[in-house]
Amino acid sequence: MISLTVNGAKRSVRSSPDTPLLYVLRNELGVMTPKFGCGLAQCGACSVLLGDEEIRACITPIAAVEGKEVTTVDGLPARWARQKKLSAAVAKGKLHPVQEAWIEEQVPQCGICQFGMMIKVTELLEANPKPTDAEIKTALTTSGPSPHLCRCGSYAAILDGAHRAAQLMRGEA
Secondary structure (H helix, E strand, C coil): CEEEEECCEEEEECCCCCCEHHHHHHHHCCCCCCCCCCCCCCCCCCEEEECCEEEECCCCEHHHHCCCEEECHHHHHHHHHHHCCCCHHHHCCCCCHHHHHHHHCCCCCCCCCHHHHHHHHHHHHHHCCCCCHHHHHHHHHCCCCCCCCCCCCCHHHHHHHHHHHHHHHCCCC
């Protein structure tokens, strides 16, 4: 058995060590937010955070994450609550600022890429609380294994969402 932490919960899985993390998350653990896009780490739909770093779950074998913390979009609220030292009562029912911004700015169209986009923007904003347009574009296009691709072309809305999330994370309502 391989043990890992997914969205704050310790989990043990029976999958073969070479099974991609994406398949374990979706098929064995029922975590459906990372999406299967291309299966080749070329689109970003399967992105998750491993610790503080975005990875592509479609090509990462489960053995590579043994004993580590994996965060999907489902786990962003709890991650934010831990970072801000919010009590469970205060944190209950709250979204992560990136999720709030995505809703406020009505970013998603079809939604396939959006979970990966939110993961990448979370990684960026945790390292850089006030990014420029160029830094956001760089994070989404040239950092990591490949660009995050949006088939609907909602890139302007994604940029607006990233800026709004940055404001919310800085406490600027």
